[in-house]
Amino acid sequence: MKQIELSLLKEHERTVVQVGNVAVGKGLCVIAGPCSVESEKQTVETAVAVKEAGADILRGGAFKPRTSPYAFQGLGLKGLKILKKAREETGLPIVTEVVDTRDVPWVSEYADILQIGARNMQNFSLLKEAGKANKPVLLKRGMNSTIEEFLNCAEYVLAAGNPDVILCERGIRTFETYTRNTLDISAVPVLKELTHLPVIIDPSHATGRVSLIPSLSLAAVAAGADGIMVEVHINPAEAICDKEQALTPEQFTAMMNHVRTLHRFMESAA
Amino acid sequence: MKQIELSLLKEHERTVVQVGNVAVGKGLCVIAGPCSVESEKQTVETAVAVKEAGADILRGGAFKPRTSPYAFQGLGLKGLKILKKAREETGLPIVTEVVDTRDVPWVSEYADILQIGARNMQNFSLLKEAGKANKPVLLKRGMNSTIEEFLNCAEYVLAAGNPDVILCERGIRTFETYTRNTLDISAVPVLKELTHLPVIIDPSHATGRVSLIPSLSLAAVAAGADGIMVEVHINPAEAICDKEQALTPEQFTAMMNHVRTLHRFMESAA
């Protein structure tokens, strides 16, 4: 990597991003919820279920970046209002994606964490705007982005005045097609070694296969990740998008037990 | 490729994008100019030189998407005014990149063609906004994007009401590091076979090496491309960005002779 003078690389105590009662970067943070907000019932029921299973933060998309212009693009404002309702019901803070510079100010009124997605990782205008928001930013690594590019994108947010950035590895694009993407597990120790920011893993997008998510979540915890971000749907078969990678609440609950137990072990063994 | 119902795939006579006197999609269109607008002198002199060498359209960036937040980000409005000046001096239409949804309306007042760059190819908000603009759009393929994704992004612009889209292949990211990217020359016949839109090639970003640009420009013409887009700088050694891939006006002039001669031959041989 070229010698770069990024503030996120500088000597600094590890950043802990405080979101309500949740401290991302301290202990293990679990973010769960549906890919898209589809309805109040679907979202609130999922929120209640993941809360019961021990999730810390609710995820859910109101603006969906979709490959095709003719695919469902998300509920927009209506979706944000549903997420707010889910937060009121469960107390879980919410993370939701923002896809347009013009939306940052008003989406910030609903979201506890602004997500910038993989396809927008190098949307530098959006990064700058998120850097001016008063909410933490969860930045996903682009599926074709090097570690160096990823760090520079996080630096765009920091340089604009927002120190609360969470880095998320969600799989990179390779020649392998058996999995949706290839989880770059090495990114966990690399990012922890190079930066002072919290690092989480999204095994749902990385694999696109329900059966692989528990193993990779455990691997992420063992590698030292500060959290995981997982898609859960009350009825995956009817999910509007990414149904093949959504866990049922039962699958999520079972996985959570293993994940929390492993994390306690890792802390005690450290 | 999945069966997709995209209007750009439908039976249709080949789209010709009219930009002033230039008809992109008819004959061979050559777009040339500096990576960034750095100063009036640099831009106007380059414009005059590429015009003399036979270029049809002037390129130049006023908003530069840069890996690092601390790198030169472009001159913005000042840069657009310089481009306007260069157009007045040479009569060449100008293509320039737009990187923020909020900028589309006013950048459209300066640009003859709006460019959407590789890093923003899947910035769907920007694509929709460009679809509402009354200017043609030059869409660059993302460096990690499949042909199918590229077509869907072009369809975002068409679906929003703008039929004037030019597709540009500019190299994809692979394991090879000798060249900056890998020019996917197959994209030329593939895109011409699948769609009715004009297809151009950018050998400058594809290779990142001056010595390879003439050969790849000839290859593009032989493969059936509707045009090429090349970086030229009056003094590459002093260019603010991409200096290793900028041709001098002399190199560009020499290359143009070969390219035009080959194109005439290809037309006569067809």
Added chain:
Amino acid sequence: MKQIELSLLKEHERTVVQVGNVAVGKGLCVIAGPCSVESEKQTVETAVAVKEAGADILRGGAFKPRTSPYAFQGLGLKGLKILKKAREETGLPIVTEVVDTRDVPWVSEYADILQIGARNMQNFSLLKEAGKANKPVLLKRGMNSTIEEFLNCAEYVLAAGNPDVILCERGIRTFETYTRNTLDISAVPVLKELTHLPVIIDPSHATGRVSLIPSLSLAAVAAGADGIMVEVHINPAEAICDKEQALTPEQFTAMMNHVRTLHRFMESAA
């Protein structure tokens, strides 16, 4: 690229590989024939057809490296005898693949050129053995191999005493799945610039699609390639392997006219 002291990079007049009456590296060399030798009738008829269309060398596999152990592995010695018969009928020299160090001596008695395939590019034992053979070697670039690795593999042959190496770019593996592989057209000027060896292109394996082969052959010629290598089958629908990328003799003949015309033009324009 690291500073490497390879003899193929050294100052040297361009290597011309003489194979019977054919001089590879002087003019345009066209190699054509079936993927596999399936029968005497199929091979000899194809040989006669490609000879009539103007091919210089006959290709055909007697040992086939196949993904599955249960797929057709080639006719072996029987296949070599059929190739010999085809050479007697047409006068075309033959190039055929060798896949085992133990086979090099006796396959050399049949072949005019030994091919080392993409999957064996880094089979260093095989390279060394081919370096001791008294026949030219056509070395295909591995589908995941960098230019630097490719050059080092060619150097293995040279270092073992055989100066007659032909480099063949046949597509690299990328994330794109629309084409079978991605033809790295830049490899042509790069390899010509760096080495003194002849460089040819295999558009059949690079694309896996008949419709793209003529355009890419023209692109290769325009980029400066010394030859092309194309799969032709008298009845592609019944080919045992790679049927979707085999040209009929009619398609090959039509393409050859364009390719030869373009090459003459390129020579006259140089």
Added chain:
Amino acid sequence: MKQIELSLLKEHERTVVQVGNVAVGKGLCVIAGPCSVESEKQTVETAVAVKEAGADILRGGAFKPRTSPYAFQGLGLKGLKILKKAREETGLPIVTEVVDTRDVPWVSEYADILQIGARNMQNFSLLKEAGKANKPVLLKRGMNSTIEEFLNCAEYVLAAGNPDVILCERGIRTFETYTRNTLDISAVPVLKELTHLPVIIDPSHATGRVSLIPSLSLAAVAAGADGIMVEVHINPAEAICDKEQALTPEQFTAMMNHVRTLHRFMESAA
């Protein structure tokens, strides 16, 4: 994946490969040792050190597939004799690479496990020959190979009559250059789900960086791997190859404690 009828995919109890007293596929198998056998002192001392730290099997290369023909190619027979000596001193079984079909019979007299390396994964002649050997085979995934290709290569060995195959993921080639390769951690649950063969991970080649090896070893264990394979050298600074990825005996010992503790925890939690 295409419907393929491979015996390794069939209903079958999990294969346990017995190597002396070591049962690969039962418990956690740790393979450690130098990249290359350089001298008796270096090899025996490393063997003693890794044995003390709890390794089960000694690795060490006598035939080295090297990018350059001018690089150290291994000690050959002399290296095998040194490995034999190290086995006598420590009781550790040895795994060593074979690179030529002609060598399989006599290398089998020294090795307890034959390794087929990443560059030779699709050297089908070598796979067939190893299938006839009476020693287990450790097959490394090619750096550009899909899971499907990897399985088919393992099937070549099984189809030739040798049921004792150990699958090893060692990193794939991607656009990321910060790490030497990208460890495809998903391969662990995928291969365990699809096949009945033991699956191990090589974090040394996957990362090329000492600092990342412990985290990835833990991740592999958490993901369910049957073992790890790690490079250890008594004096990494003087290693002839891969010095930047070799652990010192001290680093290896520290890592082993964590790895074994985690594995016991995973077994108790299952």
